[in-house]
Structure formats: C-alpha cells, structure tokens
Amino acid sequence: MKITVTGGKGGTGKSTVATNLALTLAKKYHVVLVDADVECPNDHILLSTKLENEEIVKLFKPKFDYSKCTKCGVCIEECAENALLKFKEGYPFLMPTLCSGCRTCQLVCPEEGAILDDYRIVGYTYYTKLSENLELVTGKLENGEERSYPTVLAARRRALGIKADIHLFDTMPGTGNHVAAAIEDSKVVIAVTEPTPLGLHDLEMILKLLNKLNLKAWVVVNRSDLSDISHDSIVEKYGGEIIAEIPMSDEILKSYVEGVPVVVKYPESKPSKIFESIAKRIEEVISWT
Ligand code: SF4
Ligand code: SF4
Known part of the structure; x- marks a missing residue:
C-alpha cells in the first residue's frame, strides 16, 4: 500500500510526521520510507542514519557531430x-x-x-536499511540542478522495486508534477500544515491538487496551538478530514536536539500517542484493502 505525506509549503514538519509514522508502522509492517523531497532530503538526518548505496540519475542530452x-x-x-x-x-x-x-x-x-547520445547527472538515489522492517530510499538532486522530476521518478522506481507492506512517500513542498509523481496511486494522502496564513494558503493548494487526482486528504495540523487559525472550513470545502492535531511539545523539541525521533525517545509522550492513532487509521485502510 502506498501512503504519501505531503504539504504545500516547506517547514511544516512533513518529514517529522513521515519519519515518526514510518517508525510506528514498522513495529507491525514492513515499511519502505521514500524521501522524495529531492531538493532537501532530510529523513536520514531525522533518523540519524547515512545515505548509502548511491546510484546516479542520468538524463539524455544531445551531443553534436x-x-x-x-x-x-x-x-x-x-x-x-x-x-x-x-x-x-x-x-x-x-x-x-x-x-x-x-x-x-x-x-x-x-x-x-549528427546528434549522438550523451548524458548529464541530474541527481542520485540512495538505499539505507535501518532494520528488518524499515528501509529508506532517498532521492537527492545534483547541486545546481533544477529539474527534480527525473530524480523523484528514479527514487520512486527504486523504492517500488522493494517488496514491502507499505511504501511511505515524503514529498517535496509545492504542488508541481514532482509532487504529483510521488502522490500518484496513493491509498492515503496525509497533508501536513500549520495554523498560519501561509500554512492555510498552501494547504488549499495541495487540497485542490488532491481533488484533481480524486484523492481524499487526511490533514495533520502540526504546532496546532501556535494560533487560533482554523483549518475546518477549507478542509471541509475540499472534502478532506483533519485526522490529528499535534501541539508544540518539549518532547518533540528535545528529540530534534538529540537527533532521535520522538516515537523512539519518548514513546509514552502525547506526540507519540498521536502518531500511534494515525498508524491505527492506516491499519484500518490496510484491513479494507
Ligand atoms: S533533448 Fe534537450 S536540446 Fe533536445 S529537444 Fe529536448 S530539450 Fe531540446
Ligand atoms: S543537421 Fe541536425 S544537428 Fe544540424 S542543425 Fe540540422 S537538425 Fe540540428
């Protein structure tokens, strides 16, 4: 089953949600976490692991004779x-x-x-085994490269080549074709946002994209106690559902500083329980399919 964690803008905590959810689901399922945020992949940093088993992503370019x-x-x-x-x-x-x-x-x-085949390097993919039940595939753009799509596709291909119960994609911010490529075929799409005007604006963009793709969004409001801004009407307008609100917490802050995901470092904390509740919702979907 394919699950995607996305969000219209960067910095909402998308990768925090993706990594903690992957770890929670990996207690019961074989999970491949796919860091498709190729401009700034950071799931490996949040998981305190290294990028290994590099493969080059090449793109055709003409060579003139x-x-x-x-x-x-x-x-x-x-x-x-x-x-x-x-x-x-x-x-x-x-x-x-x-x-x-x-x-x-x-x-x-x-x-x-007159025009022969040549290639240029546009990015890299990596494979890291974290445990028997959790593997990480990462896409990373070549420095200075602007075309992210081929690297997202290469990461997607590499990840889907691994047999697993769940492929969990962490997308780039935005709503471009690089995000659509990661979202495609997802059974569950989780849109991470925050209660700020920009968060609200970008959430609407991603909800519009999901509507076009005929996908229902599960919305997670991160740092939910940051302001009184409500997401209810916008989520309702596009037929989504707010499935979790994660308030700011010392445990999450400490887990960032210590470089250990909150579900590992503080399994009994409120944020960890919220990740467990999201994992339970996903389990329900798995049991229907
Ligand atoms: S391969 Fe490159 S140079 Fe050739 S037509 Fe396409 S974009 Fe233009
Ligand atoms: S011969 Fe081929 S390479 Fe040369 S200008 Fe014409 S199309 Fe381009």
Whole structure:
C-alpha cells in the first residue's frame, strides 16, 4: 500500500510526521520510507542514519557531430525548452541546464549521426536499511540542478522495486508534477500544515491538487496551538478530514536536539500517542484493502 505525506509549503514538519509514522508502522509492517523531497532530503538526518548505496540519475542530452551537421536549424526550432542556440557559424549549441532530455532534437534531425547520445547527472538515489522492517530510499538532486522530476521518478522506481507492506512517500513542498509523481496511486494522502496564513494558503493548494487526482486528504495540523487559525472550513470545502492535531511539545523539541525521533525517545509522550492513532487509521485502510 502506498501512503504519501505531503504539504504545500516547506517547514511544516512533513518529514517529522513521515519519519515518526514510518517508525510506528514498522513495529507491525514492513515499511519502505521514500524521501522524495529531492531538493532537501532530510529523513536520514531525522533518523540519524547515512545515505548509502548511491546510484546516479542520468538524463539524455544531445551531443553534436558537427562534421555531419548541415546547419539546417530544425533541432533549434523544435526544441520546446529553447535549450539550443545557434552559433555564429550556424551550428546548434546546447545550454545543458535548460535541456529536458526529451530527444526531440535527435528525432527531427534529418542527418543520421549528427546528434549522438550523451548524458548529464541530474541527481542520485540512495538505499539505507535501518532494520528488518524499515528501509529508506532517498532521492537527492545534483547541486545546481533544477529539474527534480527525473530524480523523484528514479527514487520512486527504486523504492517500488522493494517488496514491502507499505511504501511511505515524503514529498517535496509545492504542488508541481514532482509532487504529483510521488502522490500518484496513493491509498492515503496525509497533508501536513500549520495554523498560519501561509500554512492555510498552501494547504488549499495541495487540497485542490488532491481533488484533481480524486484523492481524499487526511490533514495533520502540526504546532496546532501556535494560533487560533482554523483549518475546518477549507478542509471541509475540499472534502478532506483533519485526522490529528499535534501541539508544540518539549518532547518533540528535545528529540530534534538529540537527533532521535520522538516515537523512539519518548514513546509514552502525547506526540507519540498521536502518531500511534494515525498508524491505527492506516491499519484500518490496510484491513479494507
Ligand atoms: S533533448 Fe529536448 S530539450 Fe534537450 S536540446 Fe533536445 S529537444 Fe531540446
Ligand atoms: S537538425 Fe541536425 S543537421 Fe540540422 S542543425 Fe540540428 S544537428 Fe544540424
């Protein structure tokens, strides 16, 4: 079963929810936690473990053989990303960071062998075994790389290649296709938010995306006692459900400082009980499917 933890904005505690939930579920199920927040993966830090078993994520880029190029310019015209410029002499020249790797240039080029295969590194995936019941797959973008989608897909592919009861995805912030790629096929989507105007605004964005994908959101309000701002009407409007409110607590703060997840360090604390209650809701879904 696929579960996704997401949130419109960064810094809401999405990774804290994902890691603590993964640890709680791993008491009973075989869980693969997938850190798909490829711009800033931090689940391994919260779990005090290392990124291991690196695999490179590569993307096609064209390599020109100018001895075969007739300077017709078709590739430049057809590149939807405007990644090809014309040299003064008339030859195409690639701006690698703009290239999506779509291969259109190669397909439309009338001269055989004028555009050859080359690749650039856009990211990495990692695999770390934490215990018999908990494995972590992480996606990480190459420094300076802007295209996150291929790395999210590679992490997703690597994780889904591992047989498990639960694949728990921790997405990037936002509502772009990199988030949709992680959310796709989820049985349960947990949207983490906080009671701030920005939190409310971004929650609405993610609820709209989930509506489009025909998915119901379970909303977790983190730092719920930070203000009186209510999420009720917005959650109701999009047919979601607030399943938990996590107040600020000393135990969570101390667990951050000590680098040990709260469900491990303070299993009897209120936040740990809340994670157990979310895990129970997930168990109910598992029992129906
Ligand atoms: S692979 Fe696609 S994006 Fe890259 S240069 Fe060719 S047409 Fe443009
Ligand atoms: S389409 Fe082929 S032949 Fe034409 S400019 Fe591009 S590389 Fe050269």
